[in-house]
Amino acid sequence: MxxxxxxxxxxxxxxxxxxxxxxxxxxxQPRAVTEAVLHHLMLEQRLGGYEAAEAQAALSDNFYHALARLFNCAPREIAFAENSTRAWTQLLLAIPFESGDRILTGQSEYASNYLSLLHLAKTRGVRIDVVPNLDNGKICLQTLEKKLDDDVRLIALTHVASQSGVIQPVAEVGKLARKHRIFYLLDACQSAGQLQLDVNEIGCDMLTGSGRKYMRGPRGTGFMYVRHTILNYLQPQSIDLQSATWASRDHYELRDDARRFEVWEHYVAGKIGLAVAADYAFTMGxxxxxxxxxxxxxxxxxxxxxxxxxxxxxxxxxxxxxxxxxxxxxxxxxxxxxxxxxxxxxxxxxxxxxxxxxxxxxxxxxxxxxxxxxxxxxxxxxxxxxxxxxxxxx
Ligand SMILES: Cc1ncc(COP(=O)(O)O)c(C=O)c1O
Structure with a gap:
């Protein structure tokens, strides 16, 4: 077509x-996205915020289905976030690192991600190991593979950097991550919405992005994908009434889907708008x-x-x-x-x-x-x- x-x-x-x-x-933004956001904001004005959310619950819920369809995963593997950096950092901090663990990352990593890695190195004693790019701007897969020793806990890579149009060979990295059974966190902030993304083909365990970029969604929105098989290895750094249930006086239960990384209060109009943007992209092909x-x-x-x-x-x-x-x-x-x-x-x-x-x-x-x-x-x-x-x- x-x-x-x-x-x-x-x-x-x-x-x-x-x-x-x-x-x-x-x-x-496409007209439909802006209109969906405005419509919800007007409902909030007329009905009250909680009541508007209730009235639009199906559209809000569509967020998980729309994103899952776009990335070829299950709705329960999707969570909403306020932006890409928050989603990425929450996932990074949820990995049970021990002092001395190594994180492999790329030369083109996004600045805020690298800052979080530096902070983690300072506060939790992990080591950052940067895999250089080849002259063509792609990560050197041979060097990456050579570095995959037992102390490597995470591969954190950016699919498309902010500063270059080069598409990284993310599926090849995924194969290495799987072979060596290492967590693989992919920043898809610049690729989501412009490139076809299939989390199973890529082989990543976690993927993050924001709404406002190539997805054509509203500002102040983001998302994450978390493979359901790794969920129980990840411990959110903070929890609330959305991510967990207060089961009894001294006990709580974490949600058993990716929404254990969400917070209760969020930008409902934006979430609805991002779902519309995801559907729009899917329909466009x-x-x-x-x-x-x-x-x-x-x-x-x-x-x-x-x-x-x-x-x-x-x-x-x-x-x-x-x-x-x-x-x-x-x-x-x-x-x-x-x-x-x-x-x-x-x-x-x-x-x-x-x-x-x-x-x-x-x-x-x-x-x-x-x-x-x-x-x-x-x-x-x-x-x-x-x-x-x-x-x-x-
Ligand atoms: C590759 C990449 N990752 C992450 C981000 C951060 O996205 P956000 O501002 O939504 O946190 C950006 C923003 O430009 C980016 O280009």
């Missing part, structure tokens, strides 16, 4: 006045979305690379919708500001937040243009014309 771009764009009011190439930051995004991004890379003085920072066959670039003549910040004056949204990746990766690749701050399936070739031309204008104005 070929995507009907006209309809998709009609469904995305933000497209009208903007070239939005900041989907890796937070994408434009994740294979169709992935193909569209990847070929659009390829054309964008190609056209930026042809502009004098510009460099594109990723190459190879396994690339997604994130395109990173820099110019000989202007800083990433100057480019972003100039593009903003032309109603083109992009973002800047700061070296400070990618210390392992950018030190190795000897990069400073760079620009990021991230496309989604609702973007067009005309918008790519507008983007490149704006860059040309900047170069000529020098």
């Amino acid at each position: 070929t995507m009907n771009l006209g309809l998709v764009r009609q469904d995305t009011p933000g497209c009208k006045d903007l070239v939005h190439f900041n989907n890796a930051g937070s994408s434009l 994740m294979d169709e979305i992935e193909n569209t995004v990847r070929s659009l991004a390829d054309r964008l890379r190609h056209q930026i690379a042809e502009l004098p003085g510009f460099t594109v920072h990723e190459s190879g066959a396994e690339l997604c919708g994130i395109v990173t670039f820099s110019s000989e003549h202007h800083s990433a910040m100057q480019i972003q500001q100039h593009l903003r004056t032309q109603h083109i949204n992009t973002s800047v990746i700061r070296r400070q937040n990618t210390q392992l990766d950018f030190a190795t690749r000897q990069l400073g701050d760079i620009g990021r243009a991230s496309v989604h399936y609702y973007n067009t070739d005309t918008e790519i031309e507008q983007f490149c014309s704006a860059l040309r204008l900047l170069t000529h104005a020098r």
Whole structure:
């Protein structure tokens, strides 16, 4: 099935006045998502928060089914979180580490994840072992395998980094994790919603992401997947009336599904909105979305690379919708500001937040243009014309 771009764009009011190439930051919501959130907020205004939640319980519950369908798992393996970092950190802290345990992670790991690892190393005595990337930006699987000794407790990897369009070989890592019986936590924050994700094909035990990025959901929403077979090895760091039942005066029982990582009070409108976004992506077809995004991004890379003085920072066959670039003549910040004056949204990746990766690749701050399936070739031309204008104005 070929995507009907006209309809998709009609469904995305933000497209009208903007070239939005900041989907890796937070994408434009489809009308149906915003309407679902607003509808719930209006119900809260009219009925009261608890009463609105009760009235919309089926839509709220659909969250687990919609996400499970998208990632090919069971609804009880899905939990809602306020964002990706919270979901990821909660899972990390639930693993029963002992002092001296090793955690293998990648060179492109997300900054907040790496900060949590540093904190864990400081407070619980675990050791962080970074597996380098090959020149093509992918994690070196041979080095990873060599490092898989008995003291390795966790492989924590980011599927698609914030700072590069390279898709990591997550299923190959999954095979190694299974072979060596090691927990595997995958950060899918940038891949969910743009790439087809099947947790069984990937072989991860846990996966996290946020709603606002390629999923096209509301801000302030996130999710996690926890394979049901590992649930009882994980101890949540904190519990409440959602994650556990106060069974008798001195006893409690943890939930026996992934919702043992949820908290009772949460953003109900956002959860409903994210479920709508997940259904929307499923109906659109994740294979169709992935193909569209990847070929659009390829054309964008190609056209930026042809502009004098510009460099594109990723190459190879396994690339997604994130395109990173820099110019000989202007800083990433100057480019972003100039593009903003032309109603083109992009973002800047700061070296400070990618210390392992950018030190190795000897990069400073760079620009990021991230496309989604609702973007067009005309918008790519507008983007490149704006860059040309900047170069000529020098
Ligand atoms: C790869 C990756 N992981 C995690 C996050 C954190 O997501 P959140 O801000 O929802 O916690 C981001 C945000 O940019 C990201 O790019």
